[in-house]
Amino acid sequence: MLVAALSWLLGGIMSISEQVDAVQARAAELKSSADQARHETNEQVQARISQAKADIAARQSAVKEKAGQAADQTQSQWKSMQADAAAKMQALQDRIGRQRDQRDVKRAERQAEDAEADASDALDYASWAVDQANLALLDAIDARTWADARAAASPSS
DSSP: OHHHHHHHHTTTTSOHHHHHHHHHHHHHHHHHHHHHHTTSOHHHHHHHHHHHHHHHHHHHHHHHHHHHHHHHHHHHHHHHHHHHHHHHHHHHTTOHHHHHHHHHHHHHHHHHHHHHHHHHHHHHHHHHHHHHHHHHHHHHHHHHHHHHHHHHHSOOO
16 A cells, blocks of 8 residues: 555656556455455454555645645746747747747647646545545445344344
8 A cells, every 4th residue: 555655646757558557456455455344353453543544644645745746837837838938929020930839839738738737636535535445445335344243243133
């Protein structure tokens, strides 16, 4: 789980393909963890639940930090883009033909970057959903373990 968490935290550095691989690995870890938890004691399942909650909190903290950094970067980029746009508008009158081709390339690049960012956000959401599924599954296993223990301890009707 730690390797997947570290991979997920590096989402801004990883390619989309690597992010997909990380989400798939986390989903496989979820299945393996659930299979193991079904054979554990109530205390062991409770420990897993506590660890899952701590892992989620750590990832949420990292996401908040990452979002803050992205907001700062976006504001800086916006100011830079405004200054750049003003300079380009001045030069546009002299180089309209060549600039059109450059703008088309830049627009295509921006669209590709926007699409990659959207995909990265969706993968972040998928990672969050895997966390929530893990916690729900462990809660269900805990409830079943508790119910089975109560049924075994009660006198037969």
